Each structure stands twice: as C-alpha cells, then as structure tokens.
Amino acid sequence: MKGAPRTGLRTLKRFLLRLGAGAAIGALLGAAVTQAAQPAAAGTAAPAGGSAVTVSGRGEFKDMRFTVSQTRQLTSQAVTVTWTGGVPTTFAGTQFNTDFVQIMQCWGDDDGTVPANPGPSRTQCQYGASPTTDRASWPGNARDDTRTITYSAQPANYGQDDQYGSEGAFGTGEVPFKSVDGTVIDTGTQNNALFSYNTTNEIDFARTGADGTGKEFFETQTALEAPHLGCGDPVTKAGVTTPRSCWLVIVPQGHLDLDGKPYADRTQVNAGSPVSSTNWKNRIAVKLGFNPVDSSCPLGASERQTVGSELAADAMTSWQAALCPTGTVYGYTEIGEPDARQRLIDHGDSGLAFTAKGVGVSDAVYAPVNLSAAVIGFTIERRAKFGAPESETKISGTKVESINLTPRLVAKLLTESYRNSVWDVVKTKTDSAGNNTLVAPPAYTWAKTNPAGLITDPDFLAYNPEFADLSVSETPATDTDLITALGHSDTAAAVWAWIDADKDARKFLAGIPDPYGMTVNPYYSTNPDLDPGVPIFDPHRDDYPKSDPWCEAAPNADPNAEQCMTDFHPYVDDMHEGALHTRRADTLWKSTWDTLGNPPSYKSPGPQPVGSRFVLTITDAASAARYGLQTAKLLNASGTFTAPTAATLTTAAADATTSGGVKVVDPAKVTAKNGYPLTELVYAAVRPAKLTAAARKDYAGLLRYAVGPGQVSGSQPGELPVGYAPLTPALRQQATRAATTIATWKGGPAHDTSSGPAGGHSGKPSGGGAGSIDGGGTIGGTGTTGGPTGAPAPAGPTPAASATATAAHPAPSYGGGKALAATSAGDTPADPAGRLRYALPIGAGIGALAFAAAPFAGGARPTLPLRVPLPGGGAISVDPARLRRLLPTRPPTPRG
Structure with missing residues (x-):
C-alpha cells in the first residue's frame, strides 16, 4: 500500500496531461484523492486474523484452554472456538451428561464478579431459547439449556441459585434477561419476544472429544440480527463514539459437584443452567469488538447505482x-x-451491473472485478451407527470436514429423486401376518426402490465410505435436498451446466438408472417417454425449480391446509441466507402444524438436534467462508474431486472462454486436475454512451479501485474479503483499460446530473463504430481490446473516483474488519430470514407504494409468486426479484 500515492500520482499526471493540464495541478489533485482514500484502504487496526484470544479455565476447569479465532472487527459471521485439556463428554443415553461446553453472546460492562476475568452480567446474555419444550429429542434435561434455576440461600448443587427463584413454587424460577434498551423479561424466558430458538446463536451442547479437545463455530450477531444485544451500535462515552463491544461467554459443565466430589448418579443428566449463580462462577468471558452497524458514508449523499450478482456483494460492500x-x-x-x-x-442509464455473462448489447463495456465460485456448503455431524467401529464411535458428534460430490449426486438432490425427498409419498403397509411392504401412488412407484436419502445411496457411499458407519434421519430436512435460493441467477446456470456436462448425470436425467438402480423423479426427467404431464425438464436453466406437484395434509392438521414441495424444501432469499441457515442447521422445513398460530399454520421446529445435524446448501464461496461452512469437493472434467480455494479458482479461470464479450468458465472445459468446476468470473458492465460524463468518471474510479487496492486479500474495509481469489494481473489490466474506455468515452449525453446516472440520452463512441474505443477496454459482442497492454493496475483511486466530490469526508469510523453489508431489512426476532440485504428499510407508506407499482415494473423476468416460508411458521407469496427492483438503494452499511 506504500506505493499507492506514487502510482496514483503518476496515473493522475498522465491523465491530466492528455487533457492538456499542467503536471503541478495533477500532483495536487492526485495527492488529495490518495490522501482521502488511504485511511480506509490501509487502516491502522490490527488484522482480524491477528485478534485470536486464548483464555484459561479455573477451578475444576483450570487445565482447559479456550481459543476464539477472531475477537475484533466482527460482523454477522462465524468465529471458531476451540479448546484443549478437557475431560471427554459422557452421555446419559442420548443426552449430554457431564463435561461439555456451552457458549453464548452477551452485552454490557464488567459485572465485577470475577476480577481475574472481567465479563458481563448473566442477566445480559442471550441464552435459554432451546427447543427443549417442543422436542423430546433435544439433548438437554430441561435445565441446562434454559434459564430455569432452583433457589437456595446456600446452594449445594450446580444449577441452584442464591438470588432468583425464591418466590416461585418449590423455589423454581428463572434468571431474567435484560435487553440493552432496558426491557426485562423475567418469566417465559424460553419463549420470549426478543429471541427464540429460530434466532438465538447460543450453543447449548458442545462436545469434548476423547483426546480432551473440542471445536465449535459460533455465530456472532450484531445489533441488526440481535437488537436486544446492540453489538456494533454507536456508543458515546466521554465525547468519543465507538461501536458497542460485547462478550463471548463460555461456561464449561463438568463432572464434579460443588463439594468437589463426582456426581453420585451417572445415569441422569446432572448439569444445571449455565446462568445459575453456581455455574456462572466458572464462566470465561472474551471481549468482542464489532464493526459499526451504522453507515460509514454520509447520509443523503449523491449515489451511483450498482446492481446485480450476489457474487459481488461482499466485495462490493468492502469497497x-x-x-x-x-x-x-x-x-x-x-x-x-x-x-x-x-x-x-432496457435502461442503459441505470448505472453499473455485475454479471457473469454478456449483456447482449453492442455498446456495453466490461471490466472483470472479482473471481468467486458457487460451492456446496454443509454442516454435518457424525452419529455413529450401532455396531460401528470404535474409531468411528470415538469421534461421534464431531463435524465432518469434507465430502465428495459428483454432478449426478447433486442432480439427484436438485430433482427431489430420493424416496424421502417427496415426503410421505411412500408409506409402509403392514398386512395381517405382520409383513411390511412399501406402497405409493401410481405416479410415484419409482420412489419405492430409490434410496431414502444421500447417506444410504450406494452412489454416495462409493465416494464417501465413512458414511457407511453413520446414521441420519433421512427427511426433507436432512440429506434429501439442498437449500437453494429463489429466483434466476448465473450461479444456478453454472450448477446446471456442470451437471449437464457430465455424461453420467445426463443419463440419469434422461431416465437411465444409475449403476445401483436409482432413477430420476419423472417430473425432472429430460426424457419425453417419462412425461408425467408437465413440460419436459430442461437442464439449460438458471433457477432451481421445485417441479413435483405432490401435496399432502399432515396428520392432525387442517385437511384443507396441505404441505407442498416449497413447504418440504423451502427456498431462501439468497445464497448468504442459505449459508446462515446451514450454519444454524435449520432447513426451515415447516413440518409441524401449529394449532395455536393465528391463523393456525405449518411451522418449522427450528435447528436440528445437536450431534446429528445434516444440512447442505448451494451458496457462494464468500458466504460459506463467512459462516465457517465446510465445503464439498466437486468432480471436475479431469475426474478429480477439487475443493474451492484461491488456487483452484485461479486455475479454472485460466481456461475461461470468451462468450458475449466476457470470459465464462465452462465446467466442461475445466480439465486441469486442480481446477474448481463452479468457478465464476464476475464483470462490471456499463453502457457509457447512456451515461453522463460525471457518472462515467465515477464508475471508472470504482473499477480502478476494485482492481487495485480492492484485490488485496484482507479484513480491512476496502480489501478483498475471504472467499474471493484475487484477479490475475492480466484480468486487472483488462479492467483498467475498460475503466479508461468508460472515463474517456466521447459523444455521451449532453446533460449532466449530480445525483447519479442521467436518463433518456444516447451517444456514440468517438470515431463512429461500436468497435471504436478511445483508450482501450472491451466492447460487448466484439471481444476486442485496445489501449496500453503492459500497464500495471493502479494501486489507488484516480481522479475519476472523486469527480463529484464537493468536500472532503472523514474516513470511516472503524479501522478494519470484513466490512460486509448489514442485514437491514427490518428483521424481527420472530422472523430472521426475511431480509433484502442491500435495500434500505422502508416505511409502510413506501412499502404500499412499491406494492402498488409492482405490476407496472419493467424489465422483469416473469416469476410465478411462490409460497416462501417464514421462520417460526407461516408463509407469504412474493416475487423477490420484483420487490428488489422496486426498493431504493442506500448508502452502504457494514453488515453488522
């Protein structure tokens, strides 16, 4: 970054000299621009990767060491908590009995109870919303995963409390929860109005393995996801405003009682609530520093619009x-x-669009901006079968780090071809002699002979033999489906292209059984002879259809309220959301009928039980990395299973072929052994002839920054977040030439505006033809480039980046972090999933106006409204793509 001012200055001088300006003016302007941009790009705060903290336990847990992987510059993400020196977890049946770990997030100042390890009050911790009251299979004892305690003036057992509960029956009570705004909930804390088991990030049961070590991924939440904690909200003390810090609190549960003797009865769960006064004495607190959740840009400032690919989301927010x-x-x-x-x-003056494919108009100019990928992320915990070898039972409950997937296996998941994908279509019938047979409606006889799910599919086991010793409940919420995003995307097109490029997957879709006899769900077959009465399935698509029409009313539910495919396998709003719910192990399957709902409806039971979680999703590499998801190795065209890494993405991109003015990674042509097949190269596309001169300079400035400092991997604002591979020098040079083309375009609109792209004007490149470019770049449909070929990418913004600046704005008020955009569509604790991540929250009046305008929105690809599930039950019919187009953009806000 030290060379950024000099490089920016040289670039600035050349630019101004070509315009006939003097070198002295160039030097002054260049220095001003570089000085303004430098603090954000090279902040003084330590990198997030250097903020790991290791702390020790005390008393019974004095030999334990806990390490939190990141404690500063936090947003809504996952951090890793690991530990050593523990005693292996024991079980009472399937329930956690002794020696496990509990983790929670809290707010507030030091409560003074543990001078050697400052930490918050137990009343200010988000804990106690587990599903114990709703599900008998949850591995708790109705105390250790709640805020329930028993009062005793002189406690003799863990889980007792010397402060709360004295007024309750038999001394039973609850530790209150106090919100950052002063709201206090002292009863019904397990099902309170602020957080529930659908939204809480608490970890009730983390296992310590046979070697005394453990590992968990903990979801840190900002004030946007958990407003009652307020982490990242601005707080002013002594005239200084900083983001509110919070705490990660670890409470180990042991095998000794307060008298220091082992629990007398090992046949039952003995642990009590971690927020009881007795257990709280063992707590270990680690301070967490958050990025601010308020905008780092001045409110009301003029804005240049950018829209498009989710693959650009995290990078764009940092930039x-x-x-x-x-x-x-x-x-x-x-x-x-x-x-x-x-x-x-339709509207060339609308600004800049991020895309992985060509726009299809001759006057578009393209600049590569980032290299990302679609990935299959997962949360899978080992649950050893009865009779599994000891080597497997010893690691039961730990997370699987890697799986191998072929295009055919992914096709099976996307086409709902497993027996239990179409829930309850195959039933067990018992005859008078006690013999069981499988029965199904005529259209679903194929399902009777198909495996119940992925883990019992011989095709999967052939590449993942460990799973032969594991067990999972194969339902729509586990190994029979992938969580996918609603709508059309280039990522979905890439996934289907990868499937279509594989001959085994093509045969499967055509109705040819795999080597083990499994056949495709006919509603997704490409074979007309298997036509079930719907249009023949076309794998050359850009969405994830749920074509099977099966619907059924659940037992004890309203017979007129049926569950259908979008209830069994709900969509999420986008890939980021898919990654979040996979981290939480919550597929949103609305599996139970809620008679107490208003109105009664199907609802999700929340996250899967600890120790037997199995969730997969198609997401992007940045979201997977953000939430600490494991990612599958995918089979590429060379026959190699390849993981998504910066190196494998770069290798695949080297084989990209030009199509429509941009380079596209064709999975069929990723033949290098270390090439990742679902690599995607994202371009910024603009139509400079439709833009004002000021807008062109601003967009050129964005591009120069994106391929300069914006390609430096790191956690500072302005850097390239984890999950992206930096662009190669050749791609950066191509983008720089495109930026020059945009900035120096001749014949643009005659009128200028100061508030963004102008509308309604058109212009022609200088020299006449669409292929004539002044300064270099790439024109859509031509694939031609011009201008300097050996110039390095500039290291900092050029004058184009500040063409509309009227005054210097202060640097961002934080010094680092991933700076990923906040989820800010007005989530409530009861509805964590409803989020348009980059739209400004709008009031009821604006929402009503947008709704009324929806039928008249132009440029939309028709999408049938679908029933989209809401966490906690219920559903709405929406068209998210249309809603997004109606909502206004906003200045960037770091994503908590």
Whole structure:
C-alpha cells in the first residue's frame, strides 16, 4: 500500500496531461484523492486474523484452554472456538451428561464478579431459547439449556441459585434477561419476544472429544440480527463514539459437584443452567469488538447505482466503505444477474451491473472485478451407527470436514429423486401376518426402490465410505435436498451446466438408472417417454425449480391446509441466507402444524438436534467462508474431486472462454486436475454512451479501485474479503483499460446530473463504430481490446473516483474488519430470514407504494409468486426479484 500515492500520482499526471493540464495541478489533485482514500484502504487496526484470544479455565476447569479465532472487527459471521485439556463428554443415553461446553453472546460492562476475568452480567446474555419444550429429542434435561434455576440461600448443587427463584413454587424460577434498551423479561424466558430458538446463536451442547479437545463455530450477531444485544451500535462515552463491544461467554459443565466430589448418579443428566449463580462462577468471558452497524458514508449523499450478482456483494460492500471518503457513494442492490442484464438493456442509464455473462448489447463495456465460485456448503455431524467401529464411535458428534460430490449426486438432490425427498409419498403397509411392504401412488412407484436419502445411496457411499458407519434421519430436512435460493441467477446456470456436462448425470436425467438402480423423479426427467404431464425438464436453466406437484395434509392438521414441495424444501432469499441457515442447521422445513398460530399454520421446529445435524446448501464461496461452512469437493472434467480455494479458482479461470464479450468458465472445459468446476468470473458492465460524463468518471474510479487496492486479500474495509481469489494481473489490466474506455468515452449525453446516472440520452463512441474505443477496454459482442497492454493496475483511486466530490469526508469510523453489508431489512426476532440485504428499510407508506407499482415494473423476468416460508411458521407469496427492483438503494452499511 506504500506505493499507492506514487502510482496514483503518476496515473493522475498522465491523465491530466492528455487533457492538456499542467503536471503541478495533477500532483495536487492526485495527492488529495490518495490522501482521502488511504485511511480506509490501509487502516491502522490490527488484522482480524491477528485478534485470536486464548483464555484459561479455573477451578475444576483450570487445565482447559479456550481459543476464539477472531475477537475484533466482527460482523454477522462465524468465529471458531476451540479448546484443549478437557475431560471427554459422557452421555446419559442420548443426552449430554457431564463435561461439555456451552457458549453464548452477551452485552454490557464488567459485572465485577470475577476480577481475574472481567465479563458481563448473566442477566445480559442471550441464552435459554432451546427447543427443549417442543422436542423430546433435544439433548438437554430441561435445565441446562434454559434459564430455569432452583433457589437456595446456600446452594449445594450446580444449577441452584442464591438470588432468583425464591418466590416461585418449590423455589423454581428463572434468571431474567435484560435487553440493552432496558426491557426485562423475567418469566417465559424460553419463549420470549426478543429471541427464540429460530434466532438465538447460543450453543447449548458442545462436545469434548476423547483426546480432551473440542471445536465449535459460533455465530456472532450484531445489533441488526440481535437488537436486544446492540453489538456494533454507536456508543458515546466521554465525547468519543465507538461501536458497542460485547462478550463471548463460555461456561464449561463438568463432572464434579460443588463439594468437589463426582456426581453420585451417572445415569441422569446432572448439569444445571449455565446462568445459575453456581455455574456462572466458572464462566470465561472474551471481549468482542464489532464493526459499526451504522453507515460509514454520509447520509443523503449523491449515489451511483450498482446492481446485480450476489457474487459481488461482499466485495462490493468492502469497497464501498473505502470509497466513501472520496465523496462518491456507490449504492449496491442485489438482484439476479438475468434481471440486472435486462435492466441494463432496457435502461442503459441505470448505472453499473455485475454479471457473469454478456449483456447482449453492442455498446456495453466490461471490466472483470472479482473471481468467486458457487460451492456446496454443509454442516454435518457424525452419529455413529450401532455396531460401528470404535474409531468411528470415538469421534461421534464431531463435524465432518469434507465430502465428495459428483454432478449426478447433486442432480439427484436438485430433482427431489430420493424416496424421502417427496415426503410421505411412500408409506409402509403392514398386512395381517405382520409383513411390511412399501406402497405409493401410481405416479410415484419409482420412489419405492430409490434410496431414502444421500447417506444410504450406494452412489454416495462409493465416494464417501465413512458414511457407511453413520446414521441420519433421512427427511426433507436432512440429506434429501439442498437449500437453494429463489429466483434466476448465473450461479444456478453454472450448477446446471456442470451437471449437464457430465455424461453420467445426463443419463440419469434422461431416465437411465444409475449403476445401483436409482432413477430420476419423472417430473425432472429430460426424457419425453417419462412425461408425467408437465413440460419436459430442461437442464439449460438458471433457477432451481421445485417441479413435483405432490401435496399432502399432515396428520392432525387442517385437511384443507396441505404441505407442498416449497413447504418440504423451502427456498431462501439468497445464497448468504442459505449459508446462515446451514450454519444454524435449520432447513426451515415447516413440518409441524401449529394449532395455536393465528391463523393456525405449518411451522418449522427450528435447528436440528445437536450431534446429528445434516444440512447442505448451494451458496457462494464468500458466504460459506463467512459462516465457517465446510465445503464439498466437486468432480471436475479431469475426474478429480477439487475443493474451492484461491488456487483452484485461479486455475479454472485460466481456461475461461470468451462468450458475449466476457470470459465464462465452462465446467466442461475445466480439465486441469486442480481446477474448481463452479468457478465464476464476475464483470462490471456499463453502457457509457447512456451515461453522463460525471457518472462515467465515477464508475471508472470504482473499477480502478476494485482492481487495485480492492484485490488485496484482507479484513480491512476496502480489501478483498475471504472467499474471493484475487484477479490475475492480466484480468486487472483488462479492467483498467475498460475503466479508461468508460472515463474517456466521447459523444455521451449532453446533460449532466449530480445525483447519479442521467436518463433518456444516447451517444456514440468517438470515431463512429461500436468497435471504436478511445483508450482501450472491451466492447460487448466484439471481444476486442485496445489501449496500453503492459500497464500495471493502479494501486489507488484516480481522479475519476472523486469527480463529484464537493468536500472532503472523514474516513470511516472503524479501522478494519470484513466490512460486509448489514442485514437491514427490518428483521424481527420472530422472523430472521426475511431480509433484502442491500435495500434500505422502508416505511409502510413506501412499502404500499412499491406494492402498488409492482405490476407496472419493467424489465422483469416473469416469476410465478411462490409460497416462501417464514421462520417460526407461516408463509407469504412474493416475487423477490420484483420487490428488489422496486426498493431504493442506500448508502452502504457494514453488515453488522
């Protein structure tokens, strides 16, 4: 970063000299721009990767060491908590009995109870919302995963309390929860109005293995996900405003009682609530520093619009924060790439679109901006079968780190072809002699002979032999489906292209049984002879259809209220959300009828039980990395199972072929052994002839930053977040030439605006033809480039980045972090999933206006409204792609 001012200055001088300006003016302006942008790009705070903290236990747990992987610059993400020196966890049947670990997030100042290890009050910790009251299979004893305690003035056992509960029957009570706004909940804490088992991040049961070690991924929540904790909210003390810090609190549960003797009865769970006064004395607190959740850009500032690919979301949000001090605000709205391209076609003055494919108009200019990938992320915990070898039983309950998936296996999941994918379509019938047979409606006889799910599929076991010793309940909520995002995207198109490029997967979709006899669900077959009466399935698509029409009313439910495929396998709003719910092990399957609902409806039971979790999702590499998901190795065209890493993405991108003015990674052509098949190269596309001169300069500045400092991997605002591979020098040079083309375009609109792209004007490149470019770049449909070929990418913003600046803005108020955009669509604790990540929260009046305008929105790809599940039950019929286009963009806000 030390070379950024000099490189920016040289670039600035050349630019101004070509315009006939003097070198002295160039030096002054270049220094000003570089000075404004530098603090955000090279902040002084220590990198997040250097903020790991290791703490020790006390008393019974003095030999334990706990390490939290990141404690500063936090957002809504996952951190890793590991420990050593513990005693192996024991069980009472299937319940956690002794020597396990509990983790929670809390707010507030030091309560003074443990001078050697400052920490918060136990009343200010998000804990106690586990599903014990709803599910007998949850591995608790109705105390250790709640806030329930028993009062005793002189406690003799863990789980007793010397402060709360004295007024309750038999001394039973609850430890209150106090919100950051002062709200106190002292009864019904397990099902309270602030957090529930659908939204809490508490870890009730973390296992210590046979070697005394353990590992968990903990989801840190900001004030946007958990407003009652307020982490990251601005707090002013002594005239200084900083983001509110919070705490990660670890409470180990042991095997000794208060008298120091082992529990007398090992046949039952003995642990009590971790927030009881007795257990709280063993707590270990680690302070957490958060990025601010408020915007780092001035509110009301002029904004340049950018829209499109979710693959650009995390990177764009980081770049936004760094570019704010230049005086230009770059708004970002996530919409599917097909809709973004259509918007650019219909309204070329709408700004910049992120896409992985060509727009299809001759005057589009493309700049590669990031290298990402679609991944299959998962949370899978080992549950050893009865009779499994000791080597497997010893690690039962730990997380699986890697699996291998072929295109055919992914096709099976996406086509709902496992027996239990179409829930309850195959039933067991018992005859008078006690013999059991499987029965199914005529259209579903194929399901009777198919495996129940992935883990019992010989095709899967052939590549993942460990799973032959594991067990899982194969339902729509486990190994029979992938969590997928609703809508059209280039990522979905890439997944289907990978499937279609594999001959075994193509045969399966055509109705040919796999080597083990499994056949495709006919509603997804490409074979007309298997036509079930619906249009023949076409794998050349850009969405994840749920074509099977099976619906059924659940037992004890309203017979007129049926569950259908979007209830069994609900969509999520986007890939980020899929990663979050996979980390929580919550597929949102609305499996139970809630008679107490208003109105009664199907609802999700929440996360899967600890120790037997099995959830898979198609997400993007950045979201998977953010939430600490394990990712599958995918079979590439060379026959190699390859993991998504920076190296494998770069290798695959080297084989990209030009199509429509951009380079596209064709999975069929990823033949290098270390090439990842679902690599995607994301471009920024603009139509400079439709833009004002000021807008062109601003967008050129964004591109120069994105391929300069924005390609430095790191956690600072302005850097490239984890999950992306830096662009190669050749791609960065291509983007720099495109930026020059955009900035120096001739013949643009005659009128300028100061508030964003102008509308309604058109222009022609200088020299006449669409292929004539001044300064270099890439024109859509031509694939031609011009301008300097050996120039390195600039290390910092150029004058184009600050063309609309009228005054210097202060640098962002934080010094690091991933700076990932906050989920800010007005989530409530009862509805964690409803989120348009990059749209400003709007009031009821604006929402009503947008709803009324929806039928008239132009440029939309028709999408039938679907029943989208809401966490905690219920569903709504929406078209998210259309809603996003109606919502306004906003200045960037770091994602908590």
